[in-house]
Amino acid sequence: MSDQFHDIFVETNCLGQQELLDYLQGKLSPAEQHRVEQHLADCEMCNDALEGLQQITKKEKIPFWLREIKWNLMKKLRLKNHRKRKLKIYVSAILVTAIVLLLVFMVYWVIFEIRRGN
Numbered sequence: 544m545s546d547q548f549h550d551i552f553v554e555t556n557c558l559g560q561q562e563l564l565d566y567l568q569g570k571l572s573p574a575e576q577h578r579v580e581q582h583l584a585d586c587e588m589c590n591d592a593l594e595g596l597q598q599i600t601k602k603e604k605i606p607f608w609l610r611e612i613k614w615n616l617m618k619k620l621r622l623k624n625h626r627k628r629k630l631k632i633y634v635s636a637i638l639v640t641a642i643v644l645l646l647v648f649m650v651y652w653v654i655f656e657i658r659r660g661n
């Protein structure tokens with residue numbers, strides 16, 4: 544199990560999305576096509592990716608979909624960051640309030656102690 548997880552983080556020479564698309568659309572040179580086929584022969588991950596791309600019939604729309612997916616992801620990320628920033632402001636406000644309350648309490652306590660001393 545640990546070996547499997549270790550492999551995920553190893554840098555591979557796997558095929559890029561564009562490369563797979565070009566392969567499917569027959570846009571690669573014979574040499575490139577050969578390299579892709581050699582890689583596909585022993586890479587399960589790229590085979591899965593290729594299979595997924597093959598199932599999409601309107602291949603010319605894939606770049607458009609990819610852009611849309613990327614854009615949606617960016618939107619979600621931006622929203623998440625915005626929420627994080629808001630949370631940071633709330634936490635800061637609570638901390639400042641706590642510190643001010645503590646200072647006020649300390650001042651009262653010092654005054655109380657001084658009066659008791661007299």
Ligand SMILES: [Zn+2]
Pocket residue numbers: 555556557558582586587588589590
């Ligand atoms: Zn691969």
